[in-house]
Amino acid sequence: MAPVHAEDPAPMDTDSVVAMSQSADEDAAQERAQFRSLDEDVQSLKKEVLDLNRDLFLLEEELLFPANSQVAFFISMDVGEYFDLDSVNLKIDGKEVSNYLYTEREVGALLRGGVHRVHMGNLKTGDHELIAIFTGKGPHVRDYRRGATMSFNKGIGAKYLELEISDRVKKQQPEFVIKEWE
Amino acid sequence: MIARLAKLVTLWVLSAVALLPQQTQAASEKSEGTVVKDAQYGEVLFYFYQGEYFPAIVRLLAAQEKNQLENHVNESELLLGGLYLSYGHHLYAAEIFERLLADNVEPEIRDRTWFFLSKIWHQRGYLTESQDALNNIQGELPKVLESERQMLQAQILIDERQYEQAIAMLQAWKGKNEWASYAKFNLGVAMVRSGRVDAAAKILDDLGNLDPYNEELSSIRDKANLALGYAYLQDGQPIAAKAPLQRVRLEGPFSNKALLGVGWADAEKDNFRRALVPWMELRNRDLLDSAVQESMLAIPFAMAKLDSISQAADHYLNAVEAFYEEANRIDRTIEHIETGALLDDFLDEDPLETTGWYWKLDDLPEGPESRYLFHLLATHSFQEGLKNYRDLNYLRRNLEDWQKNIGVYRNMLDTRELAYNERLPRIEDSLERADLDGMVSRKLDFDARLNSIEQSGDSLALADQREFELWGEIITLERNPALAADIPEAQEVRDKIRLLKGVLQWDLDKEFKSRLWKIRKDVQDTGQALVETRRSRRNVDETMRNEPLTFDGFNARVDGLNPRIDALKIDVDDAMGRQRAFLQSIAVEELRAQQQRLNTYSVQARFALAAIYDLSATVGDASQ
Numbered sequence: 003m004a005p006v007h008a009e010d011p012a013p014m015d016t017d018s019v020v021a022m023s024q025s026a027d028e029d030a031a032q033e034r035a036q037f038r039s040l041d042e043d044v045q046s047l048k049k050e051v052l053d054l055n056r057d058l059f060l061l062e063e064e065l066l067f068p069a070n071s072q073v074a075f076f077i078s079m080d081v082g083e084y085f086d087l088d089s090v091n092l093k094i095d096g097k098e099v100s101n102y103l104y105t106e107r108e109v110g111a112l113l114r115g116g117v118h119r120v121h122m123g124n125l126k127t128g129d130h131e132l133i134a135i136f137t138g139k140g141p142h143v144r145d146y147r148r149g150a151t152m153s154f155n156k157g158i159g160a161k162y163l164e165l166e167i168s169d170r171v172k173k174q175q176p177e178f179v180i181k182e183w184e
Numbered sequence: 185m186i187a188r189l190a191k192l193v194t195l196w197v198l199s200a201v202a203l204l205p206q207q208t209q210a211a212s213e214k215s216e217g218t219v220v221k222d223a224q225y226g227e228v229l230f231y232f233y234q235g236e237y238f239p240a241i242v243r244l245l246a247a248q249e250k251n252q253l254e255n256h257v258n259e260s261e262l263l264l265g266g267l268y269l270s271y272g273h274h275l276y277a278a279e280i281f282e283r284l285l286a287d288n289v290e291p292e293i294r295d296r297t298w299f300f301l302s303k304i305w306h307q308r309g310y311l312t313e314s315q316d317a318l319n320n321i322q323g324e325l326p327k328v329l330e331s332e333r334q335m336l337q338a339q340i341l342i343d344e345r346q347y348e349q350a351i352a353m354l355q356a357w358k359g360k361n362e363w364a365s366y367a368k369f370n371l372g373v374a375m376v377r378s379g380r381v382d383a384a385a386k387i388l389d390d391l392g393n394l395d396p397y398n399e400e401l402s403s404i405r406d407k408a409n410l411a412l413g414y415a416y417l418q419d420g421q422p423i424a425a426k427a428p429l430q431r432v433r434l435e436g437p438f439s440n441k442a443l444l445g446v447g448w449a450d451a452e453k454d455n456f457r458r459a460l461v462p463w464m465e466l467r468n469r470d471l472l473d474s475a476v477q478e479s480m481l482a483i484p485f486a487m488a489k490l491d492s493i494s495q496a497a498d499h500y501l502n503a504v505e506a507f508y509e510e511a512n513r514i515d516r517t518i519e520h521i522e523t524g525a526l527l528d529d530f531l532d533e534d535p536l537e538t539t540g541w542y543w544k545l546d547d548l549p550e551g552p553e554s555r556y557l558f559h560l561l562a563t564h565s566f567q568e569g570l571k572n573y574r575d576l577n578y579l580r581r582n583l584e585d586w587q588k589n590i591g592v593y594r595n596m597l598d599t600r601e602l603a604y605n606e607r608l609p610r611i612e613d614s615l616e617r618a619d620l621d622g623m624v625s626r627k628l629d630f631d632a633r634l635n636s637i638e639q640s641g642d643s644l645a646l647a648d649q650r651e652f653e654l655w656g657e658i659i660t661l662e663r664n665p666a667l668a669a670d671i672p673e674a675q676e677v678r679d680k681i682r683l684l685k686g687v688l689q690w691d692l693d694k695e696f697k698s699r700l701w702k703i704r705k706d707v708q709d710t711g712q713a714l715v716e717t718r719r720s721r722r723n724v725d726e727t728m729r730n731e732p733l734t735f736d737g738f739n740a741r742v743d744g745l746n747p748r749i750d751a752l753k754i755d756v757d758d759a760m761g762r763q764r765a766f767l768q769s770i771a772v773e774e775l776r777a778q779q780q781r782l783n784t785y786s787v788q789a790r791f792a793l794a795a796i797y798d799l800s801a802t803v804g805d806a807s808q
Binding site for chain 1: 220223225226227229230231232233234238241242243245246249250271273274275276308309310311565568569572575576579582583586589590593596597738741742745748749752755756759762763766770
């Protein structure tokens with residue numbers, strides 16, 4: 003009996019394993035060129051949007067917090083062995099201005115040396131009082147709540163205050179200090 | 185200067201950028217301290233450490249613009265380069281590195297940064313740039329990266345079709361690890377592609393016989409054996425093909441193709457009975473796999489060869505039906521992709537929490553198309569294209585958010601300007617009425633008067649109201665003509681008045697100095713207040729002069745930003761459209777290739793079926 007099969011060579015799925023033709027290389031090169039052209043456009047757009055964001059960021063800051071009345075409060079952490087930060091509550095002249103809850107990722111960033119601008123606002127020139135309440139877990143994973151207070155004078159020009167959380171190794175306790183960022 | 189310790193130096197930040205994210209965390213624990221001197225620099229780090237590269241870059245650019253990083257000038261520029269790199273903004277990162285890396289960074293970190301950049305560029309198809317970046321590496325990288333560097337170098341040579349150099353390089357490779365194996369595999373495949381089967385066979389055979397100690401190496405071994413087996417089959421050497429194909433693991437991801445190939449190797453030698461063994465094994469596997477599809481034709485082909493004609497016909501019929509259904513499914517999937525829904529599905533699956541180069545799509549979204557596109561994900565073009573699409577989507581949302589804010593700023597400015605213009609006449613009026621110069625002149629008069637009082641010792645001048653009235657009464661009494669009479673009663677009253685006057689005078693003299701000091705102090709305070717008032721007045725005047733200019737400045741900025749946002753939104757939309765089209769075209773091309781293959785198989789099955797029917801009819805006719 004005559005063999006019953008198509009006269010064409012038997013189908014063989016070799017393409018996906020070993021691309022045989024030159025055209026595969028050419029297609030790849032063409033795809034690469036097309037991708038590159040798009041990528042260069044995306045790079046340039048990213049640059050433009052970043053520049054625009056910079057300008058908008060500055061505009062927003064200058065509009066909302068003019069230099070003369072601007073006041074900013076920064077949280078920083080040094081070591082942090084004895085305190086696991088949950089939240090910070092800020093009161094200026096008895097009025098609550100910020101109550102910030104920290105995520106684990108944010109606390110990690112603080113521990114590694116990042117500084118968080120927890121609040122920015124406007125204040126008249128003159129004397130003011132800041133009260134900061136820090137909440138979290140203290141030594142032996144106990145609930146921990148401590149306050150720090152500072153009187154400061156707001157002159158003409160921006161004022162930056164730093165709320166630093168550090169370790170007091172001798173007492174094995176955290177320490178909360180407010181100071182002016184000079 | 186208050187010191188704040190960041191747990192790493194900025195140069196280390198750069199090296200952290202040049203590591204994988206999991207390595208970054210580990211490295212941070214070992215790093216040395218540095219002092220964050222500018223609050224804004226610490227703020228940039230705060231976002232960087234959270235992997236939020238976009239806001240970190242924006243803050244850094246803004247702080248640079250306002251000269252707020254005076255204490256971190258070079259560090260911040262390098263950090264910007266590192267952030268750009270993490271954000272996938274590689275061309276601009278390279279500009280910074282070209283400028284600063286040579287002189288400011290330890291050689292090890294510099295080399296690692298160039299390597300990282302080279303890797304990004306290679307993934308994005310910038311072969312020349314990738315090679316240039318590798319050329320910038322001057323020393324040896326840490327062991328774990330050195331192998332990868334050599335692999336990258338070999339891959340660039342392969343991509344550039346410089347096989348001789350790639351071979352020479354790989355032959356000189358000292359290490360024996362996964363990277364070397366990958367590079368060798370890629371080289372072997374590239375050589376097969378260029379028709380140099382014999383030379384490739386040696387490389388692939390070596391890999392195909394390696395003793396794998398982990399899953400990665402087992403996978404490379406399978407791939408090498410598969411590639412070699414098929415290369416032999418293509419080259420008309422079915423006997424040689426069998427050994428490597430049989431070395432492929434039966435349960436691995438490459439087993440389907442290996443089984444198919446083993447069958448063809450036997451079939452080529454006309455041993456169809458043996459060929460049916462692996463092919464029948466394939467019959468029950470997933471029809472999506474091209475090897476399984478092909479086996480549906482191969483089985484009846486072998487059966488026909490073995491004279492099992494009716495069985496062969498049944499199998500061909502099944503195959504035609506299965507291919508038809510599969511082709512229809514692919515059709516529907518192509519339609520779905522062409523609506524643009526595919527990329528929306530990708531974005532829906534993955535919220536825009538992170539951007540940048542580290543992002544990677546691990547799982548395909550649920551949906552009919554996903555099953556067809558598995559290996560697309562492994563390609564750089566698709567992954568990197570998807571990253572760009574995702575980044576563009578982020579930019580678009582960013583622009584939309586800002587546009588809303590700009591509206592708010594516009595209102596805020598208008599309200600502020602309106603309030604200012606309403607208050608201005610009242611303020612001008614009250615300023616006009618406030619005679620500051622007159623007040624100053626009165627103050628000076630007062631000073632002179634006090635001086636005169638002091639010089640003359642005129643204590644009465646400092647008497648209070650009651651004392652003054654008392655003094656007046658005493659004087660009035662003193663001048664009473666009745667008291668001038670020379671009678672004892674008048675004398676007695678005169679004595680009393682004298683006494684009263686003396687007491688009052690004594691009191692006034694006693695209080696004189698303290699009163700004079702107090703009044704001088706009050707006048708001095710008033711003078712101080714006048715100076716303050718004058719200063720405030722100057723400020724008010726200056727503000728009144730400048731405020732319209734400030735408004736003009738803000739108005740111009742707000743008005744100028746809106747068109748910029750609009751223009752950028754159009755550009756981003758356009759780029760998204762092109763990126764979408766590019767990705768869709770890759771996906772559709774992939775599906776069309778699958779469909780084409782199914783169509784070819786279907787035609788072959790029908791043709792074979794027709795041949796069977798013809799033959800049956802001929803045999804039937806002959807028997808009658």
